[in-house]
Amino acid sequence: MSLVLPVLLPLAAIPFLIAAGERHANRREAVSLAAGALLFLHLLRLAPAVFRGARPETRLFDFLPGIAFGFRLEPLGMLFALVAALLWIATTLYAIGYMRGHHEQHQTRFYTCFAIAISATMGAALARNLLTLFLFYELLTFSTVPLVTHHGTDEARRGGRTYLGILLGTSVAFLLPAILLAWHLAGTLDFTDGGILRGTAERPMLMLLLALFAFGIGKAALMPFHRWLPAAMVAPTPVSALLHAVAVVKVGVFTMLKVLVYIFGIDLLHELRLSDWLAYVAGFTLIAASLVAMFQDNLKRRLAYSTVSQLSYIVLGGAVATSAGALGAGMHIAMHAFGKITLFFCAGAIYVAAHKTRVSELDGLGRRMPFTFAAFALAALSIIGLPPGGGLWSKLLLALGTADSGHTLLLAALMISSLLNVAYLLPIPMRAFLAQPPQVQEHEDEAHPHGEAPLPSVIALCFTAACTVLLFLAPTPLYRALQGMVLTGGTP
Amino acid sequence: MITDHLPVLQVVIPLLAAPLCVVLRGSFAVRQFVKVVSGLTFLCSLLIFTHVTRHGAMGYELGGWQPPWGIEYRVDALNAFLLLIISGMAAVILPYGTRSILREIPREQHHLFLAIFLVCVAGLLGIAVTADIFNVFVFLEISALSSYALIGMGRSRRALTAAYQYLIMGTIGSTFLLIGIGLLYMKTGTLNMADLALRMPPPHESSTVIAAFAFLSVGVSIKLAVFPLHTWLPNAYTFAPSMVTAFLAATATKVSFYLLLRIVFTVFGVGFAFEAMHLQLLLPPLALAGIFVASTVAIFQTNIKRLLAFSSIAQIGYMVLGLSFGTATGLTAGIVHLFNHAVMKSSLFLAIGCVSFALGAVDLRAMRGLGRRMPFTMAAFLIGGLNLIGIPFTAGFVSKWYLILAALEQQRWFVAGFCLLSSLLAAVYIGRVVEAAYFHDPDPQLTARPVPRGMLAPLWLLTGASLFFGIFTSFPVGAAQRAALLLLGGAP
Secondary structure (H helix, E strand, O other), X not given: OOOOHHHXXXXXXXXXXXXXXXXXXXXXXXXXXXXXXXXXXXXXXXXXXXHHOOOOEEEEEEEEOOEEEEEEOOHHHHHHHHHHHHHHHHHHHHHHHHHHHOOOOOHHHHHHHHHHHHHHHHHHHHEOEHHHHHHHHHHHHHHHHHHHOOOOOHHHHHHHHHHHHHHHHHHHHHHHHHHHHHHHHHOOOEOOOOOOOOOOOOHHHHHHHHHHHHHHOHHHOOOOOOOHHHHHHHOOXXXXXXXXXXXXXXXXXXXXXXXXXXXXXXXXXXXXXXXXXXXXHHHHHHHHHHHHHHOOOEHHHHHHHHHHHHHHHHHHHHHOOOHHHHHHHHHHHHHHHHHHHHHHHHHHHHHHHHOOOEHHHOOOHHHOOHXXXXXXXXXXXXXXXXXXXXXXXXXXXXHHHHHHHOOHHHHHHHXXXXXXXXXXXXXXXXXXXXXXXXXXXXXXXXXXXXXXXXXXXXXXXXXXXXXXXXXXXXXXXXXXXXXXXXXXXXXX | OHHHHHHHHHHHHHHHHHHHHHHHOOHHHHHHHHHHHHHHHHHHHHHHHHHHHHHOOEEEEHHHOOOOOOOEEEEXXXXXXXXXXXXXXXXXXXXXXXXXXXXXXXXXXXXXXXXXXXXXXXXXXXXXXXXXXXXXXXXXXXXXXXXXXXXXXXXOOHHHHHHHHHHHHHHHXXXXXXXXXXXXXXXXXXXXXXXXXXXXXXXXXXXHHHHHHHHHHHHHHXXXXXXXXXXXXXXXXXXXXXXXXXXXXXXXXHHHHHHHHHXXXXXXXXXXXXXXXXXXXXXXXXXXXXXXXXXHXXXXXXXXXXXXXXXXXXXXXXXXXXXXXXXXXXXXXXXXXXXXXXXXHHHXXXXXXXXXXXXXXXXXXOOOOHHHHOHHHHHHHHHHXXXXXXXXXXXXXHHHHHHHHHHHXXXXXXXHHHHHHHHHHHHHHHHHHHHHHHHOOOOOOOOOOOOOHHXXXXXXXXXXXXHHHHHXXXXXXXXXHHHHHHHOOOOO
């Protein structure tokens, strides 16, 4: 029961959310926060045993003969669930300020879909086999469509269509056959330490299978299936922040890592050199997306392309098939989550307070919104991989893992991309703090003076920014926790 | 004991109830009466199903004449399941129909309409229950003639031409069937299906048997609406009264599919059909062409009933594809889909029936904004649509899983690929309706009258079932697996 609870808790909040409705907005948001807090505490209670090496599991019923529906905790999923739950609380807090400050419609629908999406994320994080994971993967796609199209405008509809089209198309056309093929070859879909595919098929077949997985997991946003992510930016900012920087995209790369580590097994990937091409596709994506990001003036779009690029770091970490790479990938899921959610929070705060969406309009805004832009700067440093941001450690491990695998070209790609990160992220806080505000703007601002965004939003973004610094100072628990993932199954 | 007489009661109850309807005359009395009858019929097949599952096949000798001289009714794992589907559908759709006909059939014709409906039910149940191939023909004619009448009672005058078209095609089909039966009788001197199988001469010795096989399979294919023999179906489904469309879509084609299974596997046997007649090469192109052509045509329909009719032709393609593999998994896929499609397609047609009841129109324009005006109906339609696409957590997913697994087992990669692609076509045609319903503003000129609960309850019963059997799959999958083993000559 305690393993099912993370999935049920967010769902259990829904009747209360609906009952509270628009009329009792405070009560509704309190329910959301309470559910988040309960969820996080519950996961926190489960976590220590898992990080020490326990693998509690449950099978609820047989979904199909031989394939159970159930959950099994392991370090990577546990960590992911913890991060998502913690950030759900932060996002709810943020959303209170944002949605009210922005006078959004249909807020109850918003919170309801949000809860379903979190429930699906928990299900995916804790799934015991590939099919259970797939079920929640698809549930997540559907539950987030109403969030993407929240504004109901033509643009939102177009974005929603691209979003659904690519995510559903790739999962039906590639991921589902990949799962079926794996089931056909191995006769099981359970996530097993060391993988399930050893000795089941020849190399070409396994290559095909990996390709189906790699492009089928559209949420990992490997090029050329990355376009849904910028399209999803029409959503309200809390959605972009939690779902398109944390939950949805991380379910993508998480699934990818699970497949690489627990279905193929790092040893098998390494021996047969199955995933070298995937590492290069990821390398290409991370450079290309960074380059695109440099030329985006719309802040949220720039962050979206940055996300595409950072996701490929994680895929690359898994695909180089070394234990340091896999560890770095796992850590980067958490590090990037805290960093990117802060950036999105800031983007939303700027929008609510100053009604600005373009990078070129931000000159001198730092003086009015010091907390927001300080948080932005810290988070940007973490994403780039500079102190005092936690991203330093995961990027270090990723680089080490890539060096271990001997792909010098990929190592170079990682380094170049980090420079590109500097080039597209750091100018934003620098402009805000150092550039002179334009004169015309000044005149307008006389009429509409503004400071920071609503208080709950500022608290939320300061909290997540503080987390990135905390993860810089104390990364060891994270590292220890994830070691269990590779020690049992990876190369020594 | 009464249990021994269940197989014959199954047919006799609705058959005798039909003339009683005419005697009762009064609309209200008849409408209550048929509900009771459909309940009794369902109870009957429920008892048969449990009995067959526990104790194996049941036989019944009509008039005490022993087979193969007399007519035998025989219920095994396959037709017990089918009886359950037919009578279950009747039991759900009749209560719905007693409301929906209020707006579609003149009050003074209610008793005739419902009497014919019961005759149709009796005919379909008879085809399923009998073990005598000539008796199959008789019941086929009973159900066909009554369905011509039912379709002809549609509100639009075009229903008459639709019924006439169906009559011509259906008569050709029955005639082919009769010729085939005659040829078989000539060669073997028996009409009992089990006995026929025993006396069947090897194919290379007798071209008469080959001709019989050709006549029988083409005749059934017309009834089944296998592409390109499907031309009667779209008009018939479009112009028939709502409850008739839902019932025929759920049962008539399913019974024809059952008949095809019986003829191919029980009468002629796997060896004859697949080694001598090469069904595994003959059917897949037809099935795939049907799936693609019908799905593509469905995309361009503006009448939703017509759209769903073309979708039915495509879905029949999936069932035939499952049969064409000739393996246990393939047959399981076909039979599971028989069940799932009955549930999901009837729920879709019932939803459209509700729309027709409320608005008097069922074209795409009328669907605009219905998501808000008729939330319950359209939510059911949405879930039915997700079933058609084959989204996880819906029954449609289970069908697709087995179908693709069967293709993978035989290493037919292209077939597997085509199945997946075609589900994306379903996503397009369902997507059009869903978009109109949820993303467009309603037409202010159309006024919706409220849909009675008596119509919504059956609709949601079926919708709930399609979700339930998508999550707890053991009942349909178990029944289908037993039936598949039986057809391939295994246990029970």
